[in-house]
Amino acid sequence: MELVITLIAHQNGKAPLTQALVDTMATTLSAQGIPVKKHAWLAEGVACDLFTTHSNDDAMDARVRAVLGMQPVDVVVQPAAERRKQMLISDMDSTMITVECIDELADFVGKKAHVAAITERAMNGELDFEAALTERVALLAGLSEEVLEQAYNDRVKIMAGARELVATMAKNGAYCVLVSGGFTFFTQRVADELGFHENHANRLEIEDGKLTGRVIPPILGKEAKLDSLKNICAIKRIPRESSLAVGDGANDLPMLQAAGLGVAYHAKPVVISQARARISHSNLRALLYVQGYSDADIIAA
Numbered sequence: 595m596e597l598v599i600t601l602i603a604h605q606n607g608k609a610p611l612t613q614a615l616v617d618t619m620a621t622t623l624s625a626q627g628i629p630v631k632k633h634a635w636l637a638e639g640v641a642c643d644l645f646t647t648h649s650n651d652d653a654m655d656a657r658v659r660a661v662l663g664m665q666p667v668d669v670v671v672q673p674a675a676e677r678r679k680q681m682l683i684s685d686m687d688s689t690m691i692t693v694e695c696i697d698e699l700a701d702f703v704g705k706k707a708h709v710a711a712i713t714e715r716a717m718n719g720e721l722d723f724e725a726a727l728t729e730r731v732a733l734l735a736g737l738s739e740e741v742l743e744q745a746y747n748d749r750v751k752i753m754a755g756a757r758e759l760v761a762t763m764a765k766n767g768a769y770c771v772l773v774s775g776g777f778t779f780f781t782q783r784v785a786d787e788l789g790f791h792e793n794h795a796n797r798l799e800i801e802d803g804k805l806t807g808r809v810i811p812p813i814l815g816k817e818a819k820l821d822s823l824k825n826i827c828a829i830k831r832i833p834r835e836s837s838l839a840v841g842d843g844a845n846d847l848p849m850l851q852a853a854g855l856g857v858a859y860h861a862k863p864v865v866i867s868q869a870r871a872r873i874s875h876s877n878l879r880a881l882l883y884v885q886g887y888s889d890a891d892i893i894a895a
Contacts, residue, residue, distance in 0.1 A: 595647065595648065595651075595673055596645060596646075596647055596673065596674040596675070597645070597646055597647065597648050597651055597654055597671055597672065597673060597674060598643050598644070598645055598671070598672060598673075598674040598677060598886075599619075599630075599643070599644040599645075599646065599654065599658055599669060599670075599671050600636075600641065600642070600643050600644075600669065600670045600671075600672075600883055600884050601615070601616065601619070601641065601642050601644070601662075601667050601668070601669055602640065602641045602667065602668040602669070602670075602873070602875070602876045602880045602883050602884075603639065603640050603641070603666065603667050603668075603875070603876065604640075604666065604875050604876045604877070605637075605640055605754075605755075605876060605877055605879055607639065607640075609665075609666050609667075610639035610640070611639055611640055611641065611642060611667060612639070615665070615667070616633055616642050616644065618661070619644060619658065619661055619662075620633065620644060622661045623644075623646065623657065623658075623661070626657065628646055628647075628648055628654070628657070629646060629647075630644045630645065630646050631645050631646060631647070632644075632645050633645070635888075636883045636886070636887065636888040636889065637883065637888065637889045638889075640876075640883075640889075641880070641883035643886065645674060651671045651672055651673065652671075654671045655669065655671040658671060666875045667875065668872070668873050668874060668875050668876050668880055670855075670857075670871045670873075670884045671871075672855060672871070672884075676835065676836065677855075677884070677885055677886050678766070678885045678886055678887075679763070679768060679836050679837060679838040679854060679855065679885060680767065680768050680769065680832045680833075680836040680837070681768055681769045681770075681771070681826065681827065681830070681832045681836060681837040681838065682759070682760065682763050682768055682769070682770045682771065682837075682838050682839075682840075682881075683770075683771045683773060683819075683822065683823050683826070683837060683838070683839045683840075683849065683853065684770075684771070684772055684773070684790075684839070684840045684841065685773065685774060685775075685819075685840065685841030685842060685843065685846050686772055686773075686774035686776055686780065686781055686784055686793075686795070687774060687775075687776050687843075688717075688842045688843070688860070689753065689840060689841055689842050689859050690752070690753055690756050690772065690784055690788065690878075691750050691751060691752060691753055691756075691780075691784060692750075692751045692752075692753055693749055693750060693751065694710070694713050694776075695745065695749075695750065695776050695777060695780045696709060696713060696727075696730050696731070696734075696776060696777075697709050697710040697713055698745050698749040698750075699734055699737065699741065699742070699745055700730070700733060700734065701749075702737060702741050702744075702745070703733065703734060703736075703737055705733050708733070709730050709733060712726050712729060712730055713726075713730065714862075716843070716844070716845075717842065717843035717844055717845070717862050718843075718844060718862040718863060718864050718865075719844030719847075719862070719864040723775060723813075723815045723816060723844070723845045724813045724815050727775060727796070727809060727813060727815075728808075728809065728813075731798065731805075731807055731808065731809050732807040732808070733807070734798075734805045734807055735804075735805060735806060735807025736804055736805065736807070737804065737805045738803060738804055738805075739800050739803050739804065739805065740803075742779045742780075742798075746779070746780060746783055750780065750783075750784070752784075752787065752788065753877065753878055754877035754878065754879070755876075755877035755878030755879035755880070755881075755882075756788055756878050757788060757895040758878070758879050758882065758892050758893060758894065758895055759878045759879065759881050759882055760788045760789045760790060761788075761789055761893040761895075762882055762887060762891065762892050762893045763838075763882075763885075764789055764791070765893055769791055769826070769830050769832065770789065770790045770791050771790060771791060771792050771793070771794070771822065771826055772784060772785045772788075772790040772792070772793040772794070772795075773793070773794045773795070773814070773818075773819045773822045773849070774793070774794070774795040774796075774814070775795070775796065775813075775814055775815060775819075775843075775845050776795050776796065777795050777796050777797065777798050778793070778795045778796065778797050778798075779798065780795070781793040781794070781795040792826075794814060794818070794822055795814060796809050796810075796813055796814050797809065797810040798810070815845055816844070816845040816846070816847065816848050816849070817848065819841075819845065819846060819848065819849040820848040820849050820852055822849075823837060823839060823849050823852055823853060824852070833854070834852065834853065834854055835854040836854055837853045837854045837855075838853060838854065838855050838856075838857070838881065838885070839852075839853035839855070839856045839857065840856075840857045840859050840878075840881060841858070841859065841861070841865070842858065842859050842860060842861040842862060842865060843861070843862055843865060844862065844864050844865060846858075846861075846865065847864075847865055847868055847869070850865070850868075850869045850870065851868065851869070851870070853870075855870060855871060855884070856869050856870045856871065857869065857870070857871045857872065857873055857881060857884070858871070858872040858873070859872075859873050859878070860873065860874060861874075871884070879892065
């Protein structure tokens, strides 16, 4: 089976990917009986593909990481065939945007530290997601719905590379879906801003202009994210192998594990340990390099 090894450095240029490192990788793998047939730069100093043949991409991933050691370079190993995906399904908080919206809302009632601590534990799989969400939303009872708009305008920032990722995949025919354990107030706006085709999230109950502290059931958790992947693939007639999923929390894991390529993005330890691939150094533009897009192919933000 032909495999492609994609090496990706951070796009800020502070620790560039060098030809010397690429050559070292090729030489080391060849010495281990895994010849690298060729390499191709996707972005000079940032991303490079190496092509080889091996029966086990997980074993190859371990070999490549051993060569890299502690260098700040991301690596994704996958079959070279059909690496360009027809669907993107993504988490929102700490993935497409830089914040956790519920933590920011809690800041308006003076409870950010408390809520953020619960969020952190829930995202690392230490707490039941639905119970943790119910507990956190209850703390927001009485908050004016006007604060939602203020939080979006003042706190929500788009993750670096997100605009290029969605725009480039959509232009090339991929169907893009935003799924979140957060709230529709935010997913609808982020989806519109980035160009997602649809979005799914939880609904905050609001009465007389104030949050009641309740979520309108059903709660969208990890199984709902997985169901979204399966259902949309079926409706759009997209083979699941042609889907790319990305997220950072434990509630993303079933979705990541079911996708053709599931990527843990700057993720919690439990997610990194179980996801098929991970991006820990570079930004979301890396997900385009992983699919074989070069800088010349990418739509600029």
